[in-house]
Amino acid sequence: MDESTELKVVLPGDIIPMEELNSESTLILGPGLRQEGDQIVAMKAGILMNAGDRWWIESSQKRYVAATGESVLGIVTAKMGEYYRLDIGTARPAILHQLAFEGATKRNKPNIGLRSLVYCRVNLANPDMEAELDCVNPTTSKADGFGELKHGFVFSCSLGLCRRLLDPSTAILRLLGEHIPFELAIGMNGRIWINSNSCKETILISNAIQNSEYLNTEQCEAMVNSLVAQ
Amino acid sequence: MSEQKNAGSRRLLSMKFMQRSMEQEQKKQLEQEMKKIVSEAEWKIDYESQQVQKPKIRVEYQPSYLSFDTTPVVGRCSFQKFNKKIQNVGDGPEEEEEQPAKTSSDTNDDDEEEDAKALAKSMRRSQKDSKKRSLESENNSRKKSKAARAFIKPK
Numbered sequence: 001m002d003e004s005t006e007l008k009v010v011l012p013g014d015i016i017p018m019e020e021l022n023s024e025s026t027l028i029l030g031p032g033l034r035q036e037g038d039q040i041v042a043m044k045a046g047i048l049m050n051a052g053d054r055w056w057i058e059s060s061q062k063r064y065v066a067a068t069g070e071s072v073l074g075i076v077t078a079k080m081g082e083y084y085r086l087d088i089g090t091a092r093p094a095i096l097h098q099l100a101f102e103g104a105t106k107r108n109k110p111n112i113g114l115r116s117l118v119y120c121r122v123n124l125a126n127p128d129m130e131a132e133l134d135c136v137n138p139t140t141s142k143a144d145g146f147g148e149l150k151h152g153f154v155f156s157c158s159l160g161l162c163r164r165l166l167d168p169s170t171a172i173l174r175l176l177g178e179h180i181p182f183e184l185a186i187g188m189n190g191r192i193w194i195n196s197n198s199c200k201e202t203i204l205i206s207n208a209i210q211n212s213e214y215l216n217t218e219q220c221e222a223m224v225n226s227l228v229a230q
Numbered sequence: 231m232s233e234q235k236n237a238g239s240r241r242l243l244s245m246k247f248m249q250r251s252m253e254q255e256q257k258k259q260l261e262q263e264m265k266k267i268v269s270e271a272e273w274k275i276d277y278e279s280q281q282v283q284k285p286k287i288r289v290e291y292q293p294s295y296l297s298f299d300t301t302p303v304v305g306r307c308s309f310q311k312f313n314k315k316i317q318n319v320g321d322g323p324e325e326e327e328e329q330p331a332k333t334s335s336d337t338n339d340d341d342e343e344e345d346a347k348a349l350a351k352s353m354r355r356s357q358k359d360s361k362k363r364s365l366e367s368e369n370n371s372r373k374k375s376k377a378a379r380a381f382i383k384p385k
Contacts, residue, residue, distance in 0.1 A: 018287065026288045030298050035289045049298070056298050067294035071305045117383065119306060125293075145306030145316055154383060163295055166305055177309030183316055186305035196312065
């Protein structure tokens with residue numbers, strides 16, 4: 001994905017050198033970069049990545065800030081009128097409309113109790129407002145895995161690990177899936193839900209995922225094999 | 231002549247019409263002084279020299295990492311047909327019917343090649359540990375697995 005051969009590590013406050021672009025092309029800045037006057041300045045510490053006109057900083061943090069389009073795992077804290085109030089780890093709780101489910105009508109509302117876990121998608125996120133969620137895939141208008149999650153185990157991890165797990169080239173999930181049947185839901189707010197057949201397998205999977213954050217593929221394989229052999 | 235004017239002015243001044251005109255003059259003077267004070271208190275900054283110029287590079291912000299990842303994967307997946315509904319999310323061709331002896335390990339985006347590979351692998355595995363296989367087949371039924379899973383969700 002990154003065209004540069006060497007990784008460039010930046011710290012907050014570093015000025016990113018940009019070649020002179022003609023005024024027609026727009027520069028797309030992702031998380032961690034900001035324009036100040038005529039310069040592009042880094043706001044986060046991490047690795048500077050770019051793909052053409054798109055620049056961003058790969059960093060890992062634990063505090064989640066809601067952004068539109070991301071899938072998150074939320075816990076219902078309150079049921080108010082036509083909305084559920086969910087805690088997704090942001091500063092303010094997010095709201096989920098009771099009709100934002102597949103096939104929900106006024107007479108046929110889903111019955112989600114307090115303290116239950118919902119896998120949903122951020123529909124609208126502003127820095128100053130509560131985020132709005134929904135449980136429908138916008139392109140197909142079907143559930144596609146969103147909705148209430150029953151049983152299982154939730155643990156939290158860093159945001160960088162969650163993003164890497166979503167990437168299909170990360171080996172850890174595939175390696176675990178070869179040995180143990182399980183299902184999981186990855187929330188981009190740093191929460192991961194696992195469900196499997198026994199306590200022992202669930203703990204094994206959660207430990208493996210958490211430990212795999214800084215391991216490469218071979219080390220992951222070795223770790224998974226040693227864990228499964230026990 | 232001026233003395234005569236002054237001598238008569240004391241009585242004149244005490245008259246109402248004279249006093250009225252004097253008050254008006256005093257008022258005018260006060261107003262002028264107020265104006266002075268106010269105008270001196272108001273400072274005007276010369277903005278022309280500090281006008282912010284449009285930056286040379288046009289920039290668009292995208293707050294989410296999603297727009298920078300090449301492969302959008304749904305974050306919900308199931309391995310070895312743990313959850314049939316989730317297993318089929320994103321799959322194109324229909325998969326073979328599941329037999330308890332031979333379970334194929336799958337993720338959402340696998341091809342049929344990987345299916346075959348996984349089948350071969352599971353066949354090899356099935357020869358080694360039949361006990362695990364039988365356990366898996368038992369546990370695949372929902373009722374048993376519900377009883378076995380009695381987790382307390384953290385937090």
